[in-house]
Amino acid sequence: MTRYVGSCFFTVFVLLLWCVGDIADACKCSPPHPQQAFCDAEIVIRAKVVGKKVVSNAIKYDIQQIKMFKGPDRVIHTIFTSSSSASCGVTLELTKEYLFTGRMNTDGRMRIVMCDFIQYWEDLNGTQKKSLTQRYRSGCDCTIIRCSSLPCPVSAPDECLWTDWLLADGQSGPQAKYSACLKRSDGSCAWYRGMAPSKK
Template sequence: MNILRYFCVWIIAFLWLFAFLTPSVNACSCMPSHPQTHFCEADYVIVMRVLRKSHRLVKDHLAYKIEIKKSYKMTDAAQNILKHGRLSTALSESMCGVNLEVGKLYVVAGRGSKLSLCNYIKEYQKMTIIERRGFSGAYRKGCKCKINMNFGGRVVEKSDSCNWSPFKKCETDFSLCVPLVYRTPEGLISQCHWRKTPPYKACLADP
């Protein structure tokens, strides 16, 4: 790796971690996560349409009335939270508030009744085909694999995980970390790896 590029990556990583670890009552900071991690750790994963929003229903919050179009994952607790079709968020982005547009479809992987910038929230039309397939079921197959964040330093390969950087668009948008089982003289071995989907291969060829 080019020394200058390596140095810049670590400076960015340091600033990111510093912002995350430094407490502040007026700032929003979240560690980045791969979409698959959002799916696996969420209490619910839904496709929803925003019907309307209001500043009056919840004090110091913006309330969204939503219609759930599809449910890809839902715990019993999440089902109880979402049964009235309402979610809320902080009023400002500095407090991790999320501004959604009425009438648009979003995919949300969340916990609890409050939305934040730390959740996975993306307009459905802007998702890649791999993200859509992932949230509809493919990511579930990789939930036994851990996705480790790496900013370009020394990489330690582990059989139960994949290494990932938030700067790597190909792995983020076009791949998923799933176990691959293969036979060896010692028996069957499971190894987590980035699935080489056609869009992933195309991205690697022309990053």
């Protein structure tokens, strides 16, 4: 009996260690501003998820591409992601339309991770959708600096402080939803919301 109980305790101990290790290896990343995500991505598309299949240690999502905002001159039919959330795998809903930002693997496949900007298309507002076609691209020479606690110094004129995080709004804040960081005529960068950047 003692031997059986000891075996049970050992099994529970091993399971606890496995769980702690899994938590320690969990995916960690800071949600990007939509513009920064656009600029950093190799591919940005609007697509509908139409199928799902587990392939080895990955998940292959079949998609119907609706619009390519950035990427290769061809239609993307599949997106791959890790099957584990600890490895930054993404879970998508079938029949839903998304905006995807991601990268191209060396084998030519599009890959997404949890740290990419992935949103339901219907959840994006009009400003964000319009910015995908021009404003975000034109602001890729600027750098968006996340500001989550004061003070947040700007170290270069081509930087914009993303202060939505001061109120814990993050990607739901006004700068993320309605603003773009663009270069002004003097070479510095500034936020603007639906109008040309100031010359001051």
